[in-house]
Amino acid sequence: MSDLFTETAIVATLAAMLRLAMPLLLAGLGEMYGQRSGVLNLGVEGVMLLGGFFAYWTTLSTDSPWLGLLAGVAVGLIMGLLNGLISVTLRAQQGISGIGVYLFGLGLSDLLFQKIVGTPRIIDPLPEIHIWLLRDIPWIGDFAFRQRSIVYIAFLLVPLSIWVLNKTTFGLNIRAVGENPAAADSLGVSVTRTRYATLTIGGVLAGAAGAGLVLTTGTFQQNFTAGLGFIAIALVYFGAWRPIGVMLGALLFGFVQALVSQLKALELIPVSQQDLYNMAPAVITILALVAVSQRFQAPTALTKPFSRGG
């Protein structure tokens, strides 16, 4: 057990925590925008898979991970708009339509990978950026400021989202549309346009999350998200629909995952029991949902499509 408390092990675990929190944070923040405006988007996982595939393929063909990230974001944007079409314009039943989007993304990313790429090859990941001065802070610098660029982007989106939601007209509109769409509508706020906007943000961030995963590991495999997209949705509930809450949730999950893999690396978990430890994120998600379910109030209009006079 003492191996776990060496400086190297602790720094490695904390660095991994931030890295593993990144996709959850990106996807979770994106999902939060949608839910605050009253739309539950269950298709996050599918968008992550598609974004991840296109990021991988673009990087493979251009050797530029930045172009790869851009491709992932672009796919996310398109999927976000399609989601608007499904959930807002067509008023689909949100609990199910998202599963359709998930299956679509799962199948299409697998199909394209097999057909276009075939054999897995390693791609260049996004570069690590060691932030000048900050990287030299003892301990903290070692794990927090020697990360890949996408990790910083994800965490910078937290204060940005706080500002957007609380200090801008757009943020006010999002909250109004999510709490009382009819009232917002009567005051001239377009429910449709606001929800399209939040779903597009959600799509972009889910695409970025999938791309971020692929561009930190340098590999793609079928269903590489393995449920992370769904955990990100749960984080929004867990985080009480607030950016800080979502971030704390993402950090908790990043930490649990990092700890489990560190324990495995140090051979503190018997090989035969590793699968049991892999349950941890999902079990904690369920317990967290139970813990918070009656404490926080979801946006009133969540999952309810809006139509005037309807």
Added chain:
Amino acid sequence: MTSRAKASGRLQRALVPVLAVVGALAIGAIMLLALGANPLTGYWAMLEGAFGSGNGLIETALKATPLMLVGVGITIAFRANVINIGGEGQMILGAIFSTGLVLLLPDMSGFVLIPLVILAGLLGGALWGAIPGALKAYFGVSEILSTIMLNLVAAQLMNYLLRGPFIDPNANELGAIPQTERLSEGADLPILFGSRLHSGPVIAIVAAIAAYILLWRTTAGYRLRAVGLNPDAARYGGMPVKRSIVLALTFSGALAGLAGALLVFGSESHRFVTDGSAAGFTGSAGFNGIVTALFGALHPLWTIPSSFLFGGLLVGANSLQRAVQVPQALIVALNGLVVVFVVSSDWIRQRLGLVEAHQPEGNDEQVETAEVEP
């Protein structure tokens, strides 16, 4: 409404899922073209493969079995206005319970063992359905999220067991395939007509009919549907709303669990085997069952033909892959499109004036559960 108008309304309602499938296949054709394959050749091969031969039909029936059970289960949940996306996990638990039982009692005669296997499958799935049911009823936890999380938990539990306690003792080394030994012959599902066809499809059809009777001929089923139609009214009417929610997910899970058990004991290898993922065992039937349920208009009996159709698609996907070299994953993507199209079409139906007026105010879920059928 006159009975004639009612009949034509029903016809038009039935058209929506059909159009959804046609639309998905049309988009699939565009995808095939984009990948440089001839869609006509591909789809023809698919049809041939699924329905063109005796063997194809048998495979289709076998593939349809888990889809039917999961689909009927999802229908039961849906009727109570709960969404069960936990089919994958419930199938796995059914397989774990039934396999565990057979490993414990290997020498029992089939006469006793097979009913026990079925019971254990139902029980495992029921447990994995009752948990999210109770969490929703008593803690307000979204069943959508909890069922998905339980899928992840079940997959890891399966991996643990198949790599550890359940592993084939003849291959007990690191890196061996995660699978059991060849399970006791007494538990093999009876074979029909001396072919590869086992009795699984028959059991599934019986289960679908039983679900129909449950929903429309019993008090529990009536309550369940009443809760689904309008929970507030049901509560004022003195119905046990919470218990109905738990019950719906328990039934729903039980059928998926049975599907998992049949998958193990009807498999060619007669082993419980995976590749380390949930889909490696279930073939994603837990998700694809959602498609068959929707295509079956959320009616247990319509889910029977619906499952044969989608089972056929899965079998045909093999032939499609051979004919035009496009991976079977295409079918997963198309299934997703069918789901999206079906649930998006309420709006289309309203636009076309096929359905009278709008949903009642305050009805969270606007699924077409609103008509009580004969």
